Structures are given as C-alpha cells and as structure tokens.
Amino acid sequence: MGGSAVCAWKRRYTGRLPKLANPQTGESIRLKLSILMPVYNEAATVGIAVKRVLDIRYPCDVEVVVVDDGSADNTGEVLAGIDDRRVTIAEHPVNRGKGAAVRTAAGLANGDYLVIFDADLEYSPDDILGLLTPVTRGDAEVVYGIRKFGASTAHSFWFVIGNRVNTFTTNALFNTWISDLHSCLKLLPASLFRELPLTENRFGLDTELTAMLLARGIRPYEVPITYKARSREEGKKLTWGDGVVATKILVRVRLRKAVTDRRLRRKLARGV
Numbered sequence: 228m229g230g231s232a233v234c235a236w237k238r239r240y241t242g243r244l245p246k247l248a249n250p251q252t253g254e255s256i257r258l259k260l261s262i263l264m265p266v267y268n269e270a271a272t273v274g275i276a277v278k279r280v281l282d283i284r285y286p287c288d289v290e291v292v293v294v295d296d297g298s299a300d301n302t303g304e305v306l307a308g309i310d311d312r313r314v315t316i317a318e319h320p321v322n323r324g325k326g327a328a329v330r331t332a333a334g335l336a337n338g339d340y341l342v343i344f345d346a347d348l349e350y351s352p353d354d355i356l357g358l359l360t361p362v363t364r365g366d367a368e369v370v371y372g373i374r375k376f377g378a379s380t381a382h383s384f385w386f387v388i389g390n391r392v393n394t395f396t397t398n399a400l401f402n403t404w405i406s407d408l409h410s411c412l413k414l415l416p417a418s419l420f421r422e423l424p425l426t427e428n429r430f431g432l433d434t435e436l437t438a439m440l441l442a443r444g445i446r447p448y449e450v451p452i453t454y455k456a457r458s459r460e461e462g463k464k465l466t467w468g469d470g471v472v473a474t475k476i477l478v479r480v481r482l483r484k485a486v487t488d489r490r491l492r493r494k495l496a497r498g499v
Contacts, residue, residue, distance in 0.1 A: 259288040261338030261417065262355070265328030266293055269346040270301040276346040277309055283352050286363060289313060292332040293346075297322035326425070326432030333420055342414040343433075350411055354452040358414040367448030369419070369440060371405070372412030374454040382456040389470040393434070396474055400481040401441040406449055408473070409433055413447070415440075427476065434473040438480035 262280055266273050273293070280291055291311075295302050295318045306316050315335055319328065329343055340362070342355055354372050361367035374380065376387045394408040413436065420436075427435045440447065 257288065258340065259290065259338040260285060260340050260342065260355075260359070261333075261336035262289060262291045263329055263332035263336065263341055263343050264291060264293045264346050265296055265325045265332065265343075266298065266302055266306075266346045267296040267322060267325070267328070268298045268300045268302060270298070270305050272348045273302055273346040274305045274309065276344075276348060276352075277311075277314060280344060280352040280355070281311060281313060283355065285356070286359060288338075290315060290336065290338060292317070292336050294319065294328040294332045294335075296324065296328040324427075324429035326430070326435075327428040329432055330425060333417065336417060338417055340414060341417045341420050343411055345411050349454060349456055351453045354412060354450075355414075357450045357452065358412060361448045361450065362414070368416055369445055369447045370414040371407065371447040371449050372410050372452035373407045373449045374410055374452060376454075380454050380456060386456065393470055393473045393477070396477055397434075397437065397441070400477055401438070403441055403446060405437070405441075405447060408437055410452070412452055413437075419445075429472075430469045431472050431476050434476045435480065438477050442480055442484040 264273075264276065264280075269276075277291060277293065281289075290313050292315045293306060293309075295306055295316070297319045303318065309316070317331055317335055319331065333341055342358060344350060344352065344355070350372070358370045358372055361370050376390075381387045390407065390409050394405060397408050398404050411433070413433070423436065423439045425432060425435055425439070437447075
C-alpha cells in the first residue's frame with residue numbers, strides 16, 4: 228500500500244472503530260471486552276487463570292472465551308466446573324494449535340475489543356487494565372503489553388535472544404520499532420481482528436497478526452507489563468523451531484505487501 232493509500236485506509240477504518248470513552252467529551256460509552264484464552268493441557272493453571280481474570284474490576288463489560296484445544300489431561304474437567312455467566316467454553320476434539328484456538332475464540336466472542344490471554348499464569352490479568360488505559364483515553368486502538376526480561380522473568384538466554392532476533396527482523400522488514408514481537412497480551416478491536424486474513428494455526432498467529440497490522444500501517448501502542456516465564460519442565464511449549472517459523476511468516480507477509488504496493492503504484496501511474 229502506498230503512503231497516501233495507507234493514510235486513506237486508516238482514516239476510513241478509524242472512523243468506525245469503537246471507543247471506551249469519547250476523547251472530546253469524556254463521556255463513557257458502554258462497550259464489552261472479550262478475553263480470549265486458548266488452553267492446551269493446562270489443568271493445573273486454567274482454573275486459577277480464569278478466576279484471576281474475572282476477579283479484576285474492569286471499566287467495561289467483559290467475557291472470557293476459553294477454547295480447550297484438544298487437551299489430553301484434565302483440563303476439560305476443570306473447565307466443566309466453572310460456573311460463571313461471563314465465561315464461554317468451547318472445545319476442539321483434537322489439538323489444532325494456539326492460533327486455531329484463538330481464531331475459534333474470536334469467532335465466538337461478542338465483545339467490541341479482544342485481548343489474548345494465556346492460561347499458563349506467565350502473565351498478570353492486572354495488566355489488562357493497563358492495556359485498556361490508552362483506549363479509554365482515546366490515544367490508541369491497538370495496544371501491546373511489553374515485557375522486560377531479567378533473571379527472574381526469563382527461563383533461558385536463548386529464549387530472550389530468539390525473541391529479540393525476531394523483533395529486530397520485524398522492525399527491519401516493516402521499517403518500524405516495536406519492542407516485543409512475541410508478547411501474548413495484544414488488545415485490538417474485534418472488527419479489525421476479523422478483517423485480517425489470518426491463517427496460522429499454531430504459535431505463528433502472534434507473528435502473523437503483528438505483521439499484518441504493520442503491513443497495513445497500524446503501529447501498536449506499547450505499555451509495560453509484568454511477566455514470569457515458565458521453564459520447559461513447568462510446561463513451556465515454545466521451541467527454536469517456532470522462531471524459524473516466525474521469520475518465514477514475517478518475510479511472507481512483507482513480500483506480499485511489496486507486491487501489493489507495486490501493483491498499486493502501477494495503477495496510480497496509469498491513472499486508474
């Protein structure tokens with residue numbers, strides 16, 4: 228997309244995005260936040276995660292959409308014991324991957340905004356409020372939670388390096404400067420999420436989502452969050468192979484953008 232075309236698209240899109248507050252008058256507008264929780268073999272933590280998320284006092288209505296992605300442990304039994312009208316539970320008969328679970332949850336969500344929240348207790352639900360703050364002020368519509376890695380928040384040196392390499396690659400390809408590509412906490416309008424032609428079924432969805440936003444000229448607003456990574460023994464599922472897949476996704480989306488930009492420039496040059 229050329230510069231003028233990107234600006235025009237953003238003006239059209241922003242005009243129909245919902246807000247939690249009117250930035251001119253300060254009047255509150257009643258909206259709903261959907262918290263999407265993909266789950267795979269998280270029987271030990273999912274009940275705690277759902278409770279912690281629901282215990283937060285939000286400035287808007289909320290719902291939690293949990294998708295059990297073919298768990299082989301007792302996750303289903305734990306979810307069956309949750310009795311709260313704000314919780315919707317769905318199930319994949321077989322494991323399809325985090326990306327597929329998130330897309331299923333988004334399809335079931337009724338909220339105006341979506342935020343992805345893992346059930347592994349690595350993230351704090353209190354930080355969801357921090358993501359909402361720029362939206363309530365009218366400063367942003369896409370907000371990312373940014374982790375600060377340290378000895379007590381990262382389970383390995385290579386995990387952090389892999390994230391930084393993928394984040395640097397993103398910035399170089401899309402001429403931007405985001406801080407944490409693989410952060411789970413991403414808040415955005417539901418209508419925008421559904422417009423994106425997302426196809427990744429596994430962990431690559433996080434990368435694909437960010438790449439497609441950047442390709443459209445949408446830069447996320449960043450806020451700091453707390454984080455405590457699990458070890459491999461505690462259930463950490465990401466591997467070095469996911470970093471390789473992320474690089475392939477970034478290149479694929481960037482090349483597609485380059486082809487689209489070239490076609491648009493040719494049309495404009497012909498006066499079409």
